[in-house]
Amino acid sequence: MTRTPNRRLLALALAAAMAPAMPVLAQSGTPFSLGGVQPDIPTAGSFTVSDIRVDGLQRIAAGTVFTYLPIERGDTVDAARIGDAIRALYKTGFFEDVTIGRQGDILVVAVSERPAINKLTLTGNKDIKTEDLTKGLNDIGLTEGGTFDRLALDRVTQELTRQYNNRGKYNVEITPTVSRLDRNRVDLTINVKEGKAAKIRHINLVGNEKFSEEVIRDTWESQEHNWLSWYRRDDQYSREKLSGDLEKLNNYYLDRGYVDVSIDSTQVSISPDRRDMFISAGVTEGNQYKVSSVEVTGDTVLPKDQVEKMVLVQKDQIFSRRLLEISSDAIIASLGNIGYAFAQVNPIPDVNRDDKTVGINMQVVPGPRVNVRRVVFKGNSRTSDEVLRRELRQFEGSWYSQAAIDRSKIRLQGLGYFETVDVESQPVPGSNDQVDVVYNVKETQSGSFMFGLGFSQLTGLTTSIQLAQNNFLGSGNRMSVNAQRNDYLQRYDFSYVNPYFTDNGVSLGYNLWWKEYDSSDFNTAQFSTTSGAAQTVLGIPISETDTITALFGVDSNEVLTFQGATPPSIINYIDALGQRTFHAWRGEIGWGRNSLNHGLTPTAGMSQRVWLEATLPGSTVEYFKINYNVSKFWPLSRHLVLNTRAELGYGDSYGDSFVRDVCFTPQGAPVDHDNDPTTPMVPAPPPPPPSDPCIPGTSPDYVRTLTADGLPFFENFYAGGTRSVRGFRDNTLGPREAAFAGSAYTQPIGGSLKTVGSVEMFFPTLLDTPAARVSAFVDFGNVFRDLDAFDAGELRASSGVALMWRSPMGPISISYAMPIRKEDDDELERLQFTFGGNF
Known part of the structure; x- marks a missing residue:
């Protein structure tokens, strides 16, 4: 009887003795096994680590585990330290499972790595x-x-x-x-x-008595579903948009004197299918308040009367928070332009609800005057810092100026090298009077490369190559090389411009070109020319937006005509001149102003240029051409930008007219007895044979007096095509002439007066990329023989849509236009495409 309980007590005693001697084991996930090896059983719950072993590693080195393991050889560990070690290894994020045990005095760490x-x-x-x-x-x-x-x-x-x-x-x-x-x-x-966005089906305002809901919600980004929602996307619900619209609701009343306005409730509900949203907002308008007094206090830095003139809020006006903000911004901008980058203006209102008035105290806190320590550029991997730095108007080591920083940003955008330009001012750590100005740029394609190879029955094999780079090797210099050749055309061009030939922005450029082509390939009158020129171009900046340009060059142009193919007016001009080669000393002077906010895709600003081009005295033909181009962008809203554009050109001769008597056959062909167009065609002794139709005194009807005056035919203006009036074939508008009497086929010969205009609406948000934009346009214009021939009733017009895209290989422009004012003999081309031009 007594043995049984003794045995039980012995068993309990043995179990108690063995409990602290079991291996210390902490685990998570899959239990760690010692692989069948019986660990030593110490007599205490802690032990001294003689060695550490790590099992289960695949990618991670054992040294990484030892770096994070808070136990080393020789340490005495217990259950608490092992728990800390497990937590430390888990914290690394490298392991899914960590188990720590012991084998004798060896600490065994078993891990299961997270996958890569x-x-x-x-x-x-x-x-x-x-x-x-x-x-x-x-x-x-x-x-x-x-x-x-x-x-x-x-x-x-x-x-x-x-x-x-x-x-x-x-x-x-x-x-x-x-x-x-x-x-x-x-x-x-x-x-x-993604599914489809839930559409706003109804918006309800409650409590608006002074103003209609339609007027209040006019500027909201959230709108009920309408026929323009496919473009504006204003019917798509967004919590951020709704928060902004409710803020606009609050501001609408505050701008009109309702100081006590409050938005009491906002409720948004969704249909069971999660596709329709219903929005309701309650507003309490309160009373309208007037301004009782306006005072400017604090350290104004500038003369106080000068600061007071910037305050638009006046006594006895209806209170307007917007006018307060504009006044504050004007004061802050003025202080920011003289170095006070962190200036603040705190409008403190004193509301008298009994009198329904508000007293305003404009407290000016200028803060420390700030110096710009460094100007840093980020994102310009191709363009050198020097190219960007020379456009800056904010300099290192000078006082901070917000106007100079903003102007620098506009100048960088105007280069055309960058898709976006962002600027931020970063305080210098440890200094309250220094900042670093950082310009973050995103480079875009600043050049184009084109190579073409083709064959046709008319022109045979055609090869062309063109390389244009507006930022050559990141230097900011502009370079263009063009070569084209086929059976009827050879053309080689080279141009190079250094926009900063001098440090103050004087530019210097060179143009070299030689070409031999049949002009009929360009939809103009049929004649061939061989020409070449060398020119030097100088640009002198006279202000931030204005530049004067000057050009001087020499050129030569040899013209070949074809009897029965070339219009008679061109042949008569050459016959009256008495020679086919035109030599010219050419000069040009112009003025340009550019205030566009972006060089590639402007949305605001204006660009205009007027220039006079003339051949100098001593040239074969003395003439001039005056041109005027203007383009203005009007930002109507976030969704719409209007561009109005006009181009005018006029030319005439200023030297003596060329008058010459020429003999013609009865069929109308000129008689050239010695085949030399430089000598008079009037016969000289001995008398010509009887078969000659131009015998003096016997056949006077075949002697004509020809005159060459006005703008030479090869300098005429042309219109029609992608860069003037879209929807009409390139160069086909204006005067036309048949090659011979009775011919139904007429050719464009151009004119000395050009009038072209366009109204174009751009949709900036239609495509979710700044590299492309869509527009709808109306183009109009024409070319006239001279000033006396101008007739507004002869203007052509077209309307259509266009897509412009800055592709990696260069700009691409596609347009589809429908002529809305045309004549029966006009040459139409509704779909037009250009690659490599500017837009």
Whole structure:
């Protein structure tokens, strides 16, 4: 009887003795096994580590584990320290499972590594760009080559769903897929089904008695579904947009004196299918207040009376917060232009609800005067810093000026090298009176390269190559080389411009060209020319927006005509002149003003240029041409930009007219007895044979007096085509002439007066890229023989749509136009395409 309880007590005693001697084991996930090796059983719960062994490593080095493990050889460890060690290893994010045990005095660390992300793929996302999503995933830690954490993937899924919900897409589905690979790797695919954004079907304002709902909501970004919603996308619900619209609602009343206005409630409901949204907002208008007094206090720095003139709010006016903001911004801008970068103006209102008045105290706090320590450029991988720095108006070591910084930004945008230019001022750590000005630029294609190879029955084999670079080797210099050749055309051009030949911005350029071509290939009258020129161009800036240009050059042009193919007026001009080669000393002077806000895709500002071109005395023919181009952009809204454009040109001769008597056959062909067009065609002794129809005194009807005056035919203006009046073939508008009497086929011969205009509406937000834009346009214009021939009733007009795209190979322009004012003999071309030109 007594043995049984003794045995039980012995067993309990043995168990109690063995308990603290068991291996210290802390685990998470799959239990760690010592592989069948029986560990030593110490007599206490702690032990001294004689060595450390790490099991289960595949990609991670053992040294990495030892770096994060807070236990070293010779340390005495217990259960608490082992727990801390496990937490430290988990915190690295490298392991899915960590188990620590012991084998004798050896500390055994068994780990299970998290797999590496072999490939990360995003599919189905349209509303949010892939690069934006990839950047967000990198910030979270999901990136190719990194370790895979399922918890991070769950957070990504939740965050993406939230972002799409904020954009009004409540049917979005985010489906992550993890594919296991060998060597402990995974492929991660995140598939996005965005669905359609919920549309706003109804917006209801409650409590607005002074103003109609239509007027209040006119500037809201959130609108009920309408026929323009496909473009404006204003019917798509967004929490951020609605918050901004409610702020506009509050501002609308504050700008009209309703100081006590309050938005009492906002309710947003969604239909069961998550496609329709209904918005309701309640407002309490309150009473209208007037301004009782206006006072400027604080350290104004500038003379107080000068600052007071910037305050637009006056006594006895209806209170307007917008006028207060404008006044504050004007004062801050004025102080910012003289170095006070952190100036503040605090309008302090004193509201008297009994009298319904508001007293305003404009408190000026200038802060410290700030010096610009450095100007830094980021993102200019191709363009050298020197090219950007010479456009700056804010200099290092000078006082901070917001106007100079903004002007520098506009000048950088005007270069045409950058898609975007952003600027920010960064305080210098440890200093309250210094800042660094950082310009972040995104470079775009600043040149074009074209190569063409073709064959036709008419021209045979045609080869062409053109290289144009507005930022040659990142130096800011402009260079262009062009070569083209076929059976009827040879052309070689070279131009080079250094826009900063001198440090103060004087530019110097050179043009060299030689060409031999049949002008009929260019939709003009049929004649051939062989010409060449060498020119020097000088540009002198006279202000931030104004430049004077001057050109001097020498050129030669030999013209060949074809009897029965070339219009008679051209043949008669050459016959009256008595020679076919034109030599000229050419000069040009012009003035230009450019205030556009961007060199490639402007949305505001104006560009205009007027220049006079003339051949100098001593040239074969003395004439002049005057041209005027103007283009103005009017930003109507975020969605619409209007461009109005006009081009005028006029030319005439200023020297003596050429008069010459020429003999003609009865068929109308000129008689050239010695085949030399430089000698008079009037016969000289001995008398010509009887068969000659131009015998003096016997056949006077065949002697004609020809005159060459006015603008030479090869300098005439032309209109029609992608750069003037779209919808009509290039160069086909204006006077036309048949090659011989009775011919139904007429050729464009151009004229000395050109009038072209355009009204074009751009849609900046229609395409989600600054490299392309869509427009609708109305073009009009024509060319007239001279000033006396001008007739407004002869103007042609067309309307259509256009797409302009800065492709990687150069600018591309596509237009489709329908003529709305034309004549029966006009040559139409509705679809037109250009590659490599400017737009």
